[in-house]
Amino acid sequence: MPKTRNQNRASTGQRLSKLERVGRLRISAIGFLNPAPLLYDFEHSAKREALAERYDIHYTLPSNCAHELAEGEADLGLIPIAALATIPDLLIVPGCTIASLRRVRSIQIVSRVPLDQIRTLAADTSSRSSVAYAKVLFRHFLGTDPEFRPHAPLVDTMLEHADAALLIGDPALIASESHPVIEMHASQRLYWYDVAEEWTTRTGLPWVAAIWALSAEALAQTNAALLIDDLNASRDAGLAHIEDLVAHWKKRIAVSPQIIRTYLTENIHYVLDERCVAAMKHFFDLAAATGAIPQAPELRFVE
Incomplete structure (x- = not known):
């Protein structure tokens, strides 16, 4: 109660x-x-x-x-x-x-499709702010509204269940430095978007x-x-x-x-x-x- x-x-x-x-x-x-x-x-x-x-x-x-x-x-x-x-x-x-004043590297959207074509997003929800920033990016700046699906920060399985993955913190930093291996497992070239950079580029303000x-x-x-x-x-x-x-x-x-x-x-x-x-x-x-x-x-x- x-x-x-x-x-x-x-x-x-x-x-x-x-x-x-x-x-x-x-x-x-x-x-x-x-x-x-x-x-x-x-x-x-x-x-x-x-x-x-x-x-x-x-x-x-x-x-x-x-x-x-x-x-x-x-x-x-x-x-x-x-x-x-x-x-x-x-x-x-x-x-x-x-x-971050530009690119943070530890908040990443990894996608099988271009950013404006994402319809489902497997999201690590360990940070409310990162999820909220991603929603602002899609809803305000891109005019889209993908479905957010909570998921453990395992990029391979995230991409099996959604168009894209939102990675936060150390898992995102590690993934950004090992993207050739991740792309090999995904069997395709992936799109990598730094959420902080997407924000700072569009607003001119820090993330x-x-x-x-x-x-x-x-x-x-x-x-x-x-x-x-x-x-x-x-x-x-x-x-x-x-x-x-x-x-x-x-x-x-x-x-x-x-x-x-x-x-x-x-x-x-x-x-x-x-x-x-x-x-x-x-x-x-x-x-x-x-x-x-x-x-x-x-x-x-x-x-």
Whole structure:
């Protein structure tokens, strides 16, 4: 039976009491390569032990980060921006993002037919934002409306069940670097579309995938200035130690060190600047107008 509003408030109060007693903010983070610089101090630096006294961090898929925030299982999450449209009372932590200024490589539509001829799309749904961006691409820019079919991120079987596949995160990055093998298995030359590049080419704006966000209730138990400083300092440290991250991640993902280096330094943009905020607003307007999200949210920031 769904929880009533009063039950939700009661459980929220219980969670916040626990947060106050423990004194640590529960963080839900993404277990992909792309947030690695944002998490540097939490994982690799001399600050790790001090941060562990203030934060309890665990890793999951982007969509699960949003789910855990919505259910009160986390206090702070690195969430797909589309989740802002469905989870009330979230505040964006300024400074950090996962975005791209052109081509991201880790959000790919792989298709047997040209983009405007796609009628069925097998979609990895691990990121709400990537699915919403794809729907905006088809509905607003191309004037089509293919059927989205949820599917595990296995490109060979995805293409057996649909015209095209939407791949997200590390599976997309790996696929983009091994497309000759994938095309051999598909027995044809495939079309490869970078979703971020499709967006930036058509709008002239960055493609923004994820931001740090927390609930107003959690903020009330948090030193906001310290939180902002911790997250932005971790990002800065990560960007200053890219080679350390390359050495760490080359053991975890099946792409070359050069691909990892280029991805972290050229494909991903980590600063939530004014152009990224403008891009988010434009995305929300188009996504709401096309039904990709239920409504365009008001963007509220931690101060």
